[in-house]
Amino acid sequence: MENLRFSVDVDAPAQHVWNVMLDLDSYRVWTGAFHEGSTYEGGWNEGDEIRFLGPNDDGTASGLFGTIVESRPHEFVSIRYLGDIENDVENREGPAVGLHESYSFSETDGVTTLVVELEVPDEWAEDMRGMWSEAIVTIKQLAERPRSTKS
Numbered sequence: 177m178e179n180l181r182f183s184v185d186v187d188a189p190a191q192h193v194w195n196v197m198l199d200l201d202s203y204r205v206w207t208g209a210f211h212e213g214s215t216y217e218g219g220w221n222e223g224d225e226i227r228f229l230g231p232n233d234d235g236t237a238s239g240l241f242g243t244i245v246e247s248r249p250h251e252f253v254s255i256r257y258l259g260d261i262e263n264d265v266e267n268r269e270g271p272a273v274g275l276h277e278s279y280s281f282s283e284t285d286g287v288t289t290l291v292v293e294l295e296v297p298d299e300w301a302e303d304m305r306g307m308w309s310e311a312i313v314t315i316k317q318l319a320e321r322p323r324s325t326k327s
Contacts, residue, residue, distance in 0.1 A: 190283035209311035271297040
C-alpha cells in the first residue's frame with residue numbers, strides 16, 4: 177500500500193476551488209486525466225454514497241464506489257472506498273475496499289492550497305501518480321480562468 181500526496185496553490189478562493197473540483201460539469205473536465213468521459217453519481221455530503229465512473233467501449237461503466245466519511249464544505253472531504261465497479265457490477269472485494277482519499281482546501285489571502293491524499297495498492301501507484309499530477313494542474317487551470325458573469 178502506498179500513500180500519495182499532491183498539492184497545488186490556486187489563485188482563487190477556497191469556495192471556488194471546491195466548486196471547480198466537485199461540481200459535475202468541471203469534474204468531468206479535470207477527470208479526463210483518469211479516463212475520458214469520467215463522471216460521478218451521488219453527493220459530497222457526509223454519509224452520501226458516491227460512484228466514480230468511466231465509460232467502457234461496450235456501453236457499460238467501470239470505476240470505484242464509496243461513502244463520504246467527512247465533509248466540511250470549502251475545507252475538507254474524505255472518501256472511504258467500498259469496492260470497485262466493473263462493467264456496471266459492484267464488487268465489494270478486492271484492492272479498493274477500505275482505501276481512503278481526501279481533499280483539503282485551505283485559503284490564505286485569496287490563494288487556496290489544494291491537497292489531495294490517497295491510499296493506493298502498490299500496483300496502482302505509478303499510474304495514479306501520473307494521472308493525479310495531470311489532474312491537479314487541470315483543476316488549478318480551471319479555477320484560475322477568468323470568471324465570466326452570466327446574464
